[in-house]
Amino acid sequence: MADKAVDLFVSIGLTEQKAKETSKNAQVTENLTQAIKLADDFAGVGARKEIGKLLYNVATKLKPQIKNHMNLLVQYISSKKITSEDQLNAAYSFLLHNIDSDFDAKAFEDVCGVGVVVTSEDIENAVEEVVKKHKDGLQSKRYHYNTGPMLGEIKSKIRWADGKAVKHELDMQILDLLGPKTEADREKPQKQKAPKATKTESTKTENNASSAAAADSIISSDGHLKGFAEVMGDALKFHKPGENYKTDGYVIVPTTMDSLQKHLKRTGGKVFTRFPPEPNGILHIGHAKAINFNFGYARATGGHCYLRYDDTNPEKEEEKFFVAIKEMVEWLGYKPYKVTHASDNFGKLYECAVQLIQKGHAYVCHMPADALKGFNVPDSPWRDRPIHESLQLFEDMKRGKINEGEATLRMKTTLEEGKKDPVAYRIKFTPHHRTGDEWCIYPTYDFTHCLCDSFEDITHSMCTKEFQSRRSSYYWLCNVLERYCPVQWEYGRLNLGYTVMSKRKIAKLISEGIVRDWDDPRLFTLTALRRRGFPPEAINYLCAKVGVTMAKTCTDMSMLESCVREVLNVSAKRAMAVLRPLKVVISSLPPNTPKELPVPDFPADESRGSHTIPFGSTIYIEQDDFRESADKSFYRLTKDHPVGLRYAGLVITVEKIIKDSLGKVSELQVSCKKASETEKPKAFIHWVADPLICEVRLYEQLFKHKNPEDSSEVPGGYLSDINHESLEVLPTAMADRSVASAPVYTKFQFERNGYFSVDPDSTPQKLIFNRTVTLKEDPGKK
Ligand SMILES: Nc1ncnc2c1ncn2[C@@H]1O[C@H](COP(=O)(O)OP(=O)(O)OP(=O)(O)O)[C@@H](O)[C@H]1O
């Protein structure tokens, strides 16, 4: 059988290997066999080779929604009215756009360029015109010139010209203009490097040129952070509302077009999306992607997005999760069009279930839950029981007459992965957070989700890839109930390395005392990220960056950190803080040294304001910024080398080193000169005077391995992989007074140390800072 297909496919010009591969795909084999048979009828077996490529195209590209037009297309191909893939693509598009109208041959032929003849002279002339237009660019960049747009321009002049012939003609004319390629033409063009930051005082720590350049990408010309929508641009090529049928895999039934029209009337053609979390835990960074997809897409298209709690599992839901979820959606900058609950629809869903039974598409089954697990589950003996019996039993289930586990309602459909008759309703004598004990039967995800989407007229039902296997039952249920059927679009989950995200595992880390709570800054829940100081814009920015690809993304922490730095670079005021202080006493200050110094909030743009900080003869510097003796690569303070004090315009030189009984340096006595009156020091360091004592918490990754859940990487399980050095507390750090009384979550760049955010544990007596991220620079270069 398969051999026969292979022979047939070889007869249209496929290679043996391609023919074999093709024959393994049952659907394509069926399509192609049909197309070849039709073509034989129209043009005879002798024409097979000439039109084989186009027939193969039809067999593989023709969408199921317009499959009824195969005959028509093969006829056009056989009679040589359609001779190129380009024309075929135009034909597909025409047929999809006119799916619900009568076939208009004239319009079809116009759109597909039937009868249009393009001569080689036409091609030559069109290419000549375009080459002339691009002559300057071509001559200056030669073979590095991007000719892609030129091809586009030529094609727009001679729409139906053969692509290969056009490309050949273009290559020839360019060769004619530029002559053969030189060595330089063959070299790869160098990428433009961002200019290096010069080592001046102000550029060394903050605003290095590359981060400023990168910031350009998210800061729009009016100075606002760009949102998901702007960054994504039109990368998302979703169907237009009402054109659901154009999406691959969408199932069209006789009621489809009518229900789409009614849907458009209700929505006015707007995009409607929803973010549907289960209220059984705190949201994590993966959910931020879902939030951005749904809310961001609605915002970008002038549509609306619901926040819909998927609350069909009464035992797992808690009030605090409902509240926290909404708070996090708002924290990311989105406002739900409406907040809804799957449970709002329990009554309507019940009615749908009754209708489904009445139509013979569902039945009450008594197989125990265990017997339904896994694959190869035997058919239910109750599958064909009379409708009236299922109706009665379903009502009994609802009235609490049947015990938990003794009956379920099952739908007569099969999921993609082969699972048969998924459960629609189960009995649970558990009161529900919102409906109390009104119900003792609860609908499942497979029954609830698509119908709630349909009730809310969702245009794009976006979900993660694992739901692909539920798409068929989604469409099936809406269709058999003759309801509006949204389109389900799947995208890749966002995962991060060196962490766990599942709610159950986080709960375990908390109960084991490894982390403090859901918002411990070492976790990647959204509350944890907020606490650590990650700005919501940075999280949205990350989602936009990874969102453009629909693939599953395991994102590197460094990618998230670089988004955070970009945002904080332009939004976190500078301050000075010394994490591990070393006392420095200045023996005599130069005359007229001020007691207070003005410091710009953003040294790169002084117009953005300033603050003042105290100065005096006792200051504190970072222990690391002093070494008794050091090699030449150490630019900071040593016994022999002076160092500058940032913003003070002063240079200090070590006079005396005082050590404690253990031999550790406890104080430096220094002399001091104005920077203008001495040789320029190699570095300017940060310092504080009359500082605030505060606590600083530094974080590292919580797990030692990238995939702590992967047993091949961590055989002992994720709990055995904890990095016990992931939190370091510095109880006696010192910050300059400009940070005094900063509210919780205020963010600063502590110069040369990183970005820090005020922790909610802070008291009026003592501020506590979390280090959000270090500065990008290698600390050795400080
Ligand atoms: N890692 C992720 N990346 C992208 N989207 C996600 C991720 N995790 C969940 N979502 C999406 O967020 C929405 C709401 O999720 P819900 O809280 O019901 O998810 P979940 O899969 O139970 O999450 P968990 O990861 O905590 O098990 C769903 O559309 C879900 O597909």
Ligand SMILES: NC(=O)CC[C@H](N)C(=O)O
């Ligand atoms: N379709 C979806 O987006 C799934 C949402 C659902 N709350 C779940 O993750 O289980």
